[in-house]
Each structure stands twice: as structure tokens, then as C-alpha cells.
Amino acid sequence: MDGSDGHSASTIFSHGIFGYTYDDIITMPDHISFPVTSVDLTTKLSRNVSLNIPLVSSPMDTVTESRMATGMAMLGGIGFIHYNNTIEEQVWKIGNVKRWKNGFITRPCCLHPDSTLEEIDEIHRERGFNSFPITETGKIGSKLLGLASTRDHDFIVDRSTKIKDIMTPASELIVANSTLTLEEAQDIMKKHKKGKLPIVNDSFELMSLISRSDLKKQRNYPLFSKTSGQGLLVGAAVGTRDSDRQRIAAISEAGVDIVVIDSSQGDSDFQIEMLNYIKRTQPQLDVICGNIVTVRQARRLIEAGCDGLRVGMGAGSICTTQEVCAVGRAQATAVYHVSKFAKQFNIPVIADGGISNSGHIVKALMLGASTVMMGSLLAGTEEAPGDFFFQDGMRVKRYRGMGSLEAMARGSKTRYFGDNSKIMVAQGVSGTVIDRGTVKTFIPYLVQSVRHGFQDAGIQSISQAHEALENGTLRFEIRSQAALKEGGIHGLHTYEGSSGVEKR
Ligand SMILES: NC(=O)C1=CN([C@@H]2O[C@H](COP(=O)(O)OP(=O)(O)OC[C@H]3O[C@@H](n4cnc5c(N)ncnc54)[C@H](O)[C@@H]3O)[C@@H](O)[C@H]2O)C=CC1
Numbered sequence: 001m002d003g004s005d006g007h008s009a010s011t012i013f014s015h016g017i018f019g020y021t022y023d024d025i026i027t028m029p030d031h032i033s034f035p036v037t038s039v040d041l042t043t044k045l046s047r048n049v050s051l052n053i054p055l056v057s058s059p060m061d062t063v064t065e066s067r068m069a070t071g072m073a074m075l076g077g078i079g080f081i082h083y084n085n086t087i088e089e090q091v092w093k094i095g096n097v098k099r100w101k102n103g104f105i106t107r108p109c110c111l112h113p114d115s116t117l118e119e120i121d122e123i124h125r126e127r128g129f130n131s132f133p134i135t136e137t138g139k140i141g142s143k144l145l146g147l148a149s150t151r152d153h154d155f156i157v158d159r160s161t162k163i164k165d166i167m168t169p170a171s172e173l174i175v176a177n178s179t180l181t182l183e184e185a186q187d188i189m190k191k192h193k194k195g196k197l198p199i200v201n202d203s204f205e206l207m208s209l210i211s212r213s214d215l216k217k218q219r220n221y222p223l224f225s226k227t228s229g230q231g232l233l234v235g236a237a238v239g240t241r242d243s244d245r246q247r248i249a250a251i252s253e254a255g256v257d258i259v260v261i262d263s264s265q266g267d268s269d270f271q272i273e274m275l276n277y278i279k280r281t282q283p284q285l286d287v288i289c290g291n292i293v294t295v296r297q298a299r300r301l302i303e304a305g306c307d308g309l310r311v312g313m314g315a316g317s318i319c320t321t322q323e324v325c326a327v328g329r330a331q332a333t334a335v336y337h338v339s340k341f342a343k344q345f346n347i348p349v350i351a352d353g354g355i356s357n358s359g360h361i362v363k364a365l366m367l368g369a370s371t372v373m374m375g376s377l378l379a380g381t382e383e384a385p386g387d388f389f390f391q392d393g394m395r396v397k398r399y400r401g402m403g404s405l406e407a408m409a410r411g412s413k414t415r416y417f418g419d420n421s422k423i424m425v426a427q428g429v430s431g432t433v434i435d436r437g438t439v440k441t442f443i444p445y446l447v448q449s450v451r452h453g454f455q456d457a458g459i460q461s462i463s464q465a466h467e468a469l470e471n472g473t474l475r476f477e478i479r480s481q482a483a484l485k486e487g488g489i490h491g492l493h494t495y496e497g498s499s500g501v502e503k504r
């Protein structure tokens with residue numbers, strides 16, 4: 001090998017005293033003999049679960065609930081529903097993902113027959129909807145009474161009129177049963193020239209809604225993360241307390257496909273006991289353990305029987321663990337060493353935290369990770385929980401660490417201190433992140449950027465990257481501070497366009 005072209009990862013990470021992070025290193029380009037479209041990013045999330053794209057959303061209460069998990073799985077990745085909630089809430093959120101069917105609006109905005117046209121006007125202004133199923137309770141899951149759409153009420157001047165007086169009653173509606181397929185629904189809508197098709201069960205309770213305009217712009221999601229059974233793939237987080245044992249049974253019943261045991265320091269008796277408990281009671285579930293950053297920690301969790309490892313301690317954008325506790329590791333070094341060790345046992349690694357642009361994803365995968373977990377990068381999308389608001393002229397959403405005072409106040413407090421501890425030590429902060437639109441465009445953009453990175457390095461798949469990493473043909477260099485500056489945007493008075501997705 002020509003020694004002047006960078007260094008193997010083993011030279012960089014095993015012969016020095018520094019811990020490096022993604023920005024410290026750069027990958028050497030190599031010959032391109034394939035189009036960018038043929039870069040294959042299929043990968044393993046855990047021993048038995050595969051994904052079509054290597055992207056995962058973090059189990060945090062400002063990142064992953066039903067909408068995020070659904071969006072991630074539709075696009076070929078997966079979301080882990082957080083557990084800063086009651087068991088019932090987590091079960092409901094998992095159920096929402098499982099109930100999702102392509103093209104069906106599973107949570108349509110419904111109204112009560114006694115609601116007024118003023119309410120319709122307000123929802124139309126805020127959310128743009130024109131048609132509303134009217135049900136006995138005003139919610140999905142109760143008896144369908146009618147449908148109110150623009151042409152039922154747009155000429156009515158008195159907006160205090162009740163909906164029941166203007167709606168098209170159920171007896172005049174075309175409805176369909178929940179067993180029908182999307183193609184059958186399409187045929188019915190074509191034949192009857194209707195804009196909306198309510199889907200009901202045998203008791204005439206509203207189950208979902210199909211919209212003609214949605215069908216017209218219907219996108220195909222070819223990468224779609226499917227389970228062997230029905231529905232989208234979904235993950236969930238659990239803790240290591242005794243109460244989390246009940247959670248395991250409930251979320252398993254709700255159809256969760258994989259769990260992550262969520263701890264900042266996962267190499268503990270608590271975690272190993274929880275892993276054993278899950279394996280004993282729900283042996284069908286793959287269990288990801290973590291977080292860890294060293295080989296010694298990995299060895300104990302692999303020996304205990306984990307199916308995947310989550311790597312990262314203090315690297316996250318909202319993390320203060322390294323400052324508060326002085327324990328952790330620089331992320332690129334952690335990912336490299338743990339992945340190298342875990343590979344011998346075929347245990348995939350999730351590189352968790354510190355991803356602030358697509359280049360970081362490329363580097364995590366090139367250093368041995370099989371997937372990448374993101375918090376801050378996804379917290380500003382429409383699918384993340386919470387509303388957008390304006391701050392300093394920017395459209396933003398709230399994002400907070402699960403060890404922040406705010407998140408602890410909501411519930412994770414008991415995880416930290418038991419119920420009667422007096423002193424709270426936060427290991428995270430809360431803040432805001434900028435609007436990133438919808439994951440439906442943002443994730444494909446990240447994926448395409450990662451494909452370009454792989455192509456530039458002459459690497460056609462994640463498994464090929466891992467082979468090249470191991471045999472030393474994948475080459476890297478450490479960047480000096482000046483090189484890092486040179487690699488970014490510099491010397492311009494102003495600029496337009498994006499340097500990837502990072503905003504420092
Ligand atoms: N990846 C990272 O760098 C970090 C992540 N976080 C996130 O913050 C959240 C909270 O994490 P942690 O504080 O690690 O929560 P944790 O629940 O794992 O641990 C909190 C404390 O409770 C103890 N503990 C756990 N189970 C116990 C049991 N069964 N009996 C007695 N004591 C027990 C632990 O040893 C620790 O002192 C998680 O969502 C985590 O992902 C927090 C800090 C750093």
C-alpha cells in the first residue's frame with residue numbers, strides 16, 4: 001500500500017493517546033467505478049433486525065413518538081419511542097405506528113355534531129383541512145354520524161350554526177370496511193367521485209379516512225421497514241427499574257419489534273438483570289444495550305447476550321455528562337474500538353449522538369458502526385413532538401436532553417434518584433433547534449448525501465466499508481485545526497446555500 005495516502009484506522013486510533021471525534025478525521029477518496037445510485041446502504045440494526053437505511057431516531061421525548069417512528073420506518077429506518085411516559089402512553093404510541101397503513105389517515109381530525117362552523121373555520125385556518133368526519137364523541141373510534149366538507153357549509157353566513165344541521169349524514173355517505181386494500185379504496189373513490197372515503201368497522205365506528213388528494217400525490221415508499229408480521233417496524237426504550245418489567249410485557253403485547261435499554265452508562269448489574277429478564281420473558285425480542293464507549297463494557301454486555309450495542313457517552317448535542325461527571329469518550333474513537341470488538345461476535349453497533357451533518361454519518365459508518373442514531377438533527381422536523389415557534393427570527397422547535405431538569409421534571413427524575421432523593425444533578429440541557437421540514441424530504445436528503453460520500457471513497461456498501469476498515473484499505477487522516485477550517489466555508493463576506501445541514 002502507498003504509505004503517503006492517509007493511514008489505516010488502526011494506525012490512527014490504536015497508536016496514540018488522543019480520543020478523536022468525527023471532525024478530527026477525514027476520509028481519503030478512492031477510485032469510483034459505480035454510479036451513486038448503486039451505493040447499497042442496507043444494514044443491520046441488531047442481530048436479527050435489518051434496515052434498508054442506516055438511520056435511527058433517538059428515544060427522547062422531543063424526538064420520537066408515533067409520527068417520528070412512523071416516518072422513519074416508512075423511509076427505511078426506525079424510530080425508538082421514548083419511555084418518559086406512562087406504560088399506557090408508550091403502548092398507545094407503539095400501537096399508532098403498528099396501525100399505520102400506507103395512504104390511510106389513521107388519526108383524522110374529527111368533530112362533534114354540536115361543534116359549530118366557527119370551529120371548522122379555525123381548524124381550516126390553522127391546519128388547512130377542508131373535510132371532517134363527524135362522530136358521536138368527536139373522536140376517532142366512535143360511531144360515524146356524517147361528514148362535513150366545504151361544499152356542505154361554504155355558503156352559510158351564520159358561522160355559529162351547528163355541524164349536525166349541515167353535515168352530510170352517514171346514511172348518504174359512501175363508506176368502506178377496514179379490511180379493504182388501498183387499491184380497492186382507489187377504485188371506490190374513482191367510481192363514486194368522492195373526495196373522502198371514511199373507513200369503518202362492523203359497528204360503524206370510524207377507523208380511518210382516505211383522501212382523494214392524498215391518493216393523487218401518493219408516494220411510493222420502496223424502502224419501508226417491514227416486520228415479518230404486519231405493519232411498520234418500531235422500537236421502544238425501557239429503563240432498568242423494577243417497574244420497567246411491567247413495561248416490557250405491555251409493549252411486547254403492543255407489537256414492539258425491538259427494545260433498547262436506555263442508560264447513560266449501560267455497563268451495570270441493573271442493565272444485565274433487565275437484559276436477562278427480557279430474554280427470559282420475551283425471547284422473541286432483540287435487545288440493544290448501552291450506552292457504552294469501551295471494549296471492556298462491550299465485552300460484558302455481549303457476554304450477557306445483547307443483540308446490539310448503542311455507543312456514545314457525552315457526545316450528544318445536549319449532553320453535559322463529560323463536563324458534569326468527567327466520564328465518557330470522544331465519539332469517533334468510541335465507535336471505532338467498540339465496533340471492531342463487537343464485529344467478532346456479529347453484534348452491530350449504533351453510533352449514538354454528536355451527528356450534526358451528513359459527513360458525520362458517513363464517518364460513523366466508515367468507522368464500523370452499522371447504524372447512526374440522531375436526536376438534535378431530527379428534533380426540528382415536523383414529525384418530532386412539539387410545535388414550531390419563532391425565536392430571533394428563526395422557526396424553531398424545543399429539544400432537550402433526557403437528563404435535563406425539564407425532562408426529569410416530566411418523569412425521568414425517578415430514574416435518576418429514586419423517589420426520595422433531594423439533590424438533582426442534570427446531565428443535559430434544553431434548548432431549541434431550527435426547522436428542518438419533514439423527515440420525508442430530510443431523510444432522503446441525508447441518505448443521498450451519505451451515498452455520495454461512499455461513492456467518493458470508492459466504497460459501494462456498508463459491509464464493504466467495514467471490510468476495507470478491517471483490512472486497512474480504507475484510509476483516513478487527522479485534520480489540523482487549520483485543515484478543519486479550510487474544509488469548511490471560509491473567506492466569504494456572505495453566502496447562500498447550505499454547507500450540509502450543520503449550523504454552528
Ligand atoms: N448517551 C449519553 O451520553 C447520555 C444519555 N443520557 C440519557 O438520559 C436518560 C437517563 O439516563 P441515566 O441517568 O443513565 O438513567 P438510568 O436510569 O440508567 O440511571 C440513573 C441512575 O439510577 C441508577 N439505577 C438504574 N437502575 C437502577 C436500579 N434498578 N436500582 C437502583 N439504581 C438504579 C443508575 O446506576 C444511575 O445512578 C437516558 O435517556 C439516557 O439515554 C443521559 C446522560 C448521558
Ligand SMILES: O=c1[nH]c(=O)c2[nH+]cn([C@@H]3O[C@H](COP(=O)(O)O)[C@@H](O)[C@H]3O)c2[nH]1
Binds near residue numbers: 374
Ligand atoms: O449527556 C446526556 N444528557 C442528556 O440529558 C441526554 N439526553 C440524551 N442524550 C444522548 O444524546 C443523544 C442524542 O444526541 P444528538 O442530539 O447529538 O443527536 C441521545 O440519543 C442520547 O444518547 C443525552 N446525553
Ligand SMILES: [K+]
Binds near residue numbers: 314315317
Ligand atoms: K456534549
